[in-house]
Amino acid sequence: MSIVVKNLKHIYMPKTPFEKEALKGINLEIEKGDFAAIIGKTGSGKSTLIQHFNGLLLPTEGEVNIDGVAVTKKNLSDIRKKVGFVFQYPEHQLFEDTVFKDIAFGLKRFKLSEEEVKEKVYSAAKLVGLDESLFERSVFELSGGEKRRVAICGVLVLAPSYLLLDEPASGLDANGRREMLSLLNKLNNSGVTVILVSHSMDDVAEYAKRVTVINDGLVALDGTPEEVFSKRDLLRSMDLDVPEVTGMFMDFSEKSGIPLPTVVKKEQGRDLLIKLISEGRFSL
Amino acid sequence: MKISLGRYVPADSLFHRADPRTKIIWTVLMMVLILLCRSWIEYLIAAVFVTGCFIASKVSFKFILQSLKPILILLIFTSLFNFFFYRGETVAFMIGTKPIYYESISMSIKTIVRVVLLIISASLLTYTSSSVSITDGLESLMRPLSVIRVPVHEIAMMMSIALRFIPTFADETDKIIKAQASRGAEFDSKNVFKKIRSYIPVLIPLFIAAFKSAEDMATAMESRCYRGGKGRTRYKILKFSSADIVLTVLTAVFGTAVIVLRFVVKI
Numbered sequence: 225m226s227i228v229v230k231n232l233k234h235i236y237m238p239k240t241p242f243e244k245e246a247l248k249g250i251n252l253e254i255e256k257g258d259f260a261a262i263i264g265k266t267g268s269g270k271s272t273l274i275q276h277f278n279g280l281l282l283p284t285e286g287e288v289n290i291d292g293v294a295v296t297k298k299n300l301s302d303i304r305k306k307v308g309f310v311f312q313y314p315e316h317q318l319f320e321d322t323v324f325k326d327i328a329f330g331l332k333r334f335k336l337s338e339e340e341v342k343e344k345v346y347s348a349a350k351l352v353g354l355d356e357s358l359f360e361r362s363v364f365e366l367s368g369g370e371k372r373r374v375a376i377c378g379v380l381v382l383a384p385s386y387l388l389l390d391e392p393a394s395g396l397d398a399n400g401r402r403e404m405l406s407l408l409n410k411l412n413n414s415g416v417t418v419i420l421v422s423h424s425m426d427d428v429a430e431y432a433k434r435v436t437v438i439n440d441g442l443v444a445l446d447g448t449p450e451e452v453f454s455k456r457d458l459l460r461s462m463d464l465d466v467p468e469v470t471g472m473f474m475d476f477s478e479k480s481g482i483p484l485p486t487v488v489k490k491e492q493g494r495d496l497l498i499k500l501i502s503e504g505r506f507s508l
Numbered sequence: 509m510k511i512s513l514g515r516y517v518p519a520d521s522l523f524h525r526a527d528p529r530t531k532i533i534w535t536v537l538m539m540v541l542i543l544l545c546r547s548w549i550e551y552l553i554a555a556v557f558v559t560g561c562f563i564a565s566k567v568s569f570k571f572i573l574q575s576l577k578p579i580l581i582l583l584i585f586t587s588l589f590n591f592f593f594y595r596g597e598t599v600a601f602m603i604g605t606k607p608i609y610y611e612s613i614s615m616s617i618k619t620i621v622r623v624v625l626l627i628i629s630a631s632l633l634t635y636t637s638s639s640v641s642i643t644d645g646l647e648s649l650m651r652p653l654s655v656i657r658v659p660v661h662e663i664a665m666m667m668s669i670a671l672r673f674i675p676t677f678a679d680e681t682d683k684i685i686k687a688q689a690s691r692g693a694e695f696d697s698k699n700v701f702k703k704i705r706s707y708i709p710v711l712i713p714l715f716i717a718a719f720k721s722a723e724d725m726a727t728a729m730e731s732r733c734y735r736g737g738k739g740r741t742r743y744k745i746l747k748f749s750s751a752d753i754v755l756t757v758l759t760a761v762f763g764t765a766v767i768v769l770r771f772v773v774k775i
Contacts, residue, residue: 275686280689280690310690316713
């Protein structure tokens with residue numbers, strides 16, 4: 225059970241002067257339960273790629289399989305129920321007059337009883353940490369962070385097994401950012417496959433179990449955060465970089481001559497420093 | 509980024525280099541001249557001239573076909589009406605008891621030729637000039653009207669802002685539709701009322717975005733000290749070039765030919 229992408233090509237506006245080949249043959253497999261991050265510079269094709277995962281775009285060539293079923297025009301409804309997609313600034317898509325109605329919007333077409341709808345909305349709201357006292361308020365009265373949680377809740381209410389997110393933390397303050405990412409972690413621990421598109425290498429390193437780098441419509445690198453972020457020069461040549469903490473330890477290793485493993489998480493860095501100092505290989 | 513509204517196709521050609529004012533006047537003149545055509549020889553000259561202009565504009569033939577598509581049905585109907593109901597003098601043949609005249613056959617062919625020529629010449633303007641340059645051209649052409657207190661600059665500014673935001677809102681709409689589809693909205697209902705209702709989740713966020721953009725735009729304009737057209741200088745000054753002279757001379761020759769044939773020779 226996984227998302228399998230086979231030789232995926234996508235051409236925008238084919239056979240016009242505006243023709244653009246955004247994806248040039250992507251091969252990728254994302255296992256169920258994974259926390260995958262997709263990174264790449266602006267215009268690399270990463271947004272185009274993930275829009276294929278729930279059929280918002282259909283392949284010009286190649287195939288996308290979700291749990292063994294190819295995404296086609298005919299099964300979009302089923303695919304979208306299985307694969308949720310949270311767009312960048314999802315709070316811009318809120319429109320109902322109350323928070324409750326907005327969250328329940330996606331359930332409308334399933335002809336559920338009022339009780340069932342209520343139950344689903346309550347459990348989704350609990351998941352994102354949204355207080356029930358907000359349910360009857362207008363969405364436009366809420367704070368930025370609350371609005372975003374309502375919007376994400378509106379996707380989670382459909383109980384997707386895959387969740388795609390495009391820059392879910394952008395525009396949030398430090399606290400909102402931390403909350404958002406720990407929410408994703410929580411979802412992932414509860415069994416949801418999370419696929420995150422982000423420009424923040426720090427967030428990716430901190431949370432993702434696997435990193436895929438897209439460059440110029442092709443998969444350039446693919447592996448664990450340690451594998452991918454050990455290649456600083458290559459990443460820089462693609463207008464990307466390593467996380468702050470990784471870069472810091474790389475510089476430290478170069479200057480001091482002490483060989484160090486690739487560090488991607490702040491915690492790892494902290495432990496490594498303690499170890500170095502306690503072993504006496506490095507003193508302040 | 510995926511939707512191109514405004515049909516400007518950048519290229520380097522006689523038409524692309526010509527001043528938008530020349531092209532606007534050219535388009536109006538072409539309308540008049542094509543509508544003046546009566547005889548086959550006049551249509552032939554017009555067809556040759558328009559084809560020549562089309563080749564000189566380097567616009568792909570596919571785009572012309574695209575602009576003809578929406579009026580195809582209208583075209584078929586008018587020529588059919590002409591074919592069956594135009595009263596001529598010489599009967600060509602009979603369909604049942606209905607006489608079909610030579611004149612009605614030629615009339616229906618001429619109608620098709622006329623409409624096609626009109627569409628091609630109008631499309632050349634929009635395919636070879638960006639919306640910004642068309643607005644600039646219109647503003648410049650309408651300037652004499654400011655004497656009678658027509659707010660020419662404001663109208664032109666409104667037009668160019670509106671045109672500027674069409675692709676922005678098209679992208680925004682595309683994004684909102686995708687976002688709502690991702691959370692379970694369905695837009696393919698066969699029932700018309702349901703279909704209209706299903707677009708509410710798109711329209712409300714779109715309106716909010718539009719008002720927000722308008723507010724931001726106003727703030728941005730004010731902070732750059734915009735205060736209307738009075739005393740305002742231009743970054744891009746429209747200038748006539750050799751392309752305009754070539755176009756003007758060729759059109760003058762064509763125009764004279766049509767007018768002489770139509771009113772002096774009267775064939």
